[in-house]
Amino acid sequence: MAVLVLDKRKKPLMPCTERRARLLLTRKRAIVHRRYPFTIRLKDREDGRTQPLRLKIDPGSKTTGLALVREDANGGQHVLWLAELEHRGSVIRGRLIARRAFRRRRRAQLRYRPARFDNRRRTDDHLAPSLRHRVDTAMSWIGRLRRLAPVTGMSQGLVRFDTQAIQNPEITGVEYQQGALAGYEVREYLLEKWSRQCAYCGAKDVPLEVDHIHPKSRGGSDRVSNLTLACHECKQVKDNRKVDEFLANRPDRMATILAKAKAPLHDAAAINSTRWALYNRLKDTGLPIETGSGGRTKYNRSQLNIPKTHCLDAACVGELKTLLGWDAPVLNIKAAGRGSYQRTRLTQHGFPRGCLTRSKRHFGFQTGDLVKAAVPSGKKVGIHLGPVAVRKSGSFNIQTLHGVVQGIGHRNCALIQRADGYGYAIKPKIAERKDAGTGAVSGRRAIPPRHKCPGSPARKR
Ligand SMILES: [Zn+2]
CATH class of the missing domain: 1.10.30 (DNA Binding (I), subunit A)
Known part of the structure; x- marks a missing residue:
């Protein structure tokens, strides 16, 4: 996977190889700007030559594929960076349904109230919250990538079929x-x-x-x-x-x-409603946008003999002659939310029960922050890396790749990256995946444990 590069004024430059990034870092010519997606910032460079870089998007209902490709003069494309963005539409839907049920229960038990189900006004471009979230998270990542890479054009899989x-x-x-x-x-x-x-x-x-x-x-x-x-x-x-x-x-x-x-x-239009909503938002960016149909994507994929994954689907969107370097590790981004705004939990009947701390931040840390804890002595001695779950007492839990480590003191923790509502994991190359088949592969694959926001310390009902 290519490493994203910024100049010393935080202006995006062309992504570089992992090897080059390693050299720049060891020679102290660059610093790590962001852990996920891995981005370095050059300390001594201002401005640089960039090549045409295309961000390709294949919006899906559960997962959206993202691919950054470099465009050659003769119409070929070279994959630099791949990611899959997992949405949480079903979680949002479940929470809204629960909230509605709680409210209905609370209101209904008081006394008779006239029906109020049809007194809401909606705009024509209204999307249900779970669908709007898909568009919003996709746009959020497109915005991030545009700040980290010099994107000159975008391609979107717009409809399933033309x-x-x-x-x-x-x-x-x-x-x-x-x-x-x-x-x-x-x-x-x-x-x-x-x-x-x-x-x-x-x-x-x-x-x-x-x-x-x-x-x-x-x-x-x-x-x-x-x-x-x-x-x-x-x-x-x-x-x-x-x-x-x-x-x-x-x-x-x-x-x-x-x-x-x-x-x-x-x-057909209803099926593709979020795709059109995303397309309209993409147009607002002012970049040239190419659109492709699902049939065209599938055609490209089978012509070039590329297996089916969300991010490779994205890479195959639109007009395509050749695609190089597509078997690359994939950044898996899972929308995990930023925790609850409620400072109390609810019983199963929707009544408040107990209370949480007023502030979500303790000792400078918030649940979901990526931290590195160096514990010098005791039972938990060693280095622990992962997202943290904070407690007011200052005794934190860290979700490492090998499981949860409990009771880490806040003084031992150092911040690596602030919580941003996403969990991250790297999927290896297709050729290196354990269950890699011979022909076209599809379906879900086992992925290594992810860095995800574990949520605030669980409380039992
Ligand atoms: Zn049949």
Whole structure:
């Protein structure tokens, strides 16, 4: 992974290699500016030549992929830095639901109150808090990266599929005309439309094949409204029969399929609502923004034989001829929140119980700060590195890579990086991961223990 570099006025320079950063640090020409993402600051340099640097983003519902690539003159791209940003939309949703239930419970027990559910005003671009959080955290990281690297352009995976490419294959470029890319768009569209399952038997998580509802050999068209998805078995059994012959004894299933085939995918925009919200925020940055569809990303990825991960998806967004250096370690960033603003805990019925300290900061430390503790003697002797959980007593806990170390005195702790609401971990290169397969890999992988904010010391109910 490249190391981000700032000049002595904190202006971003081109990222450098790890080796170069090590040399600069040992020769005392640079200092560590930030631990995560690892950034150094040169002590003796002001300004420098930069090359075109593109920040590529693939927004996802749970995880957003980020990639910094250097652009060559001939259209090739070189991956410098990869990260995956894990969102906490489901946590936010759960907390809001709990809060609503608590409030409802408290209010309802008083006396009769008239309904107040429809007295809120909403703007047109309203997003639910859990969705807005996705846009906000992505924008926050884009802002950070722009302060740490000289980003000159951005690419965003905007939609899952390009509907224009499906309906009008003559839009742009050779691939569209030859139908290879259009095929990817159609497939993504069909997957969304048919909910990623076999239309005939409802099988999920199996390889799906595109099937002509009215068979091509009997005059059926290639229009999207004549296409569906079938598992291998169903497709074999159906053969070149028409759907009314194949499903003669299952009329209700046939009616569903025919109705669904005709209906366009109306909620395509709703699916992509956060992507558009992010796009509108990106436009405000003033940088040139390239957009790509999910079909295009998948096409690039399979053309260049790159495995599927969130950050590599980001690196494959948009127009791409070659991609070098993509097998790099990945910074895993997990949104952990900044703790609770409430200074009291709630019972399971939503009533206040006990109280927390007024201030979140004790002895200059706050829960989530990354600290290094050097304990000179006693049972906890040694060096402990990780995020801290503070107590008013000054006896802290540190979440190290090897587990929690309890009861570390605040005098032994030295601050490395302030809590910023994120937990960090480095995932090794794909080739060095334990469960690295041979072909295309997908799905979740085991990652080493992360530095995460452990939250304030847990209290039992
Ligand atoms: Zn089937």
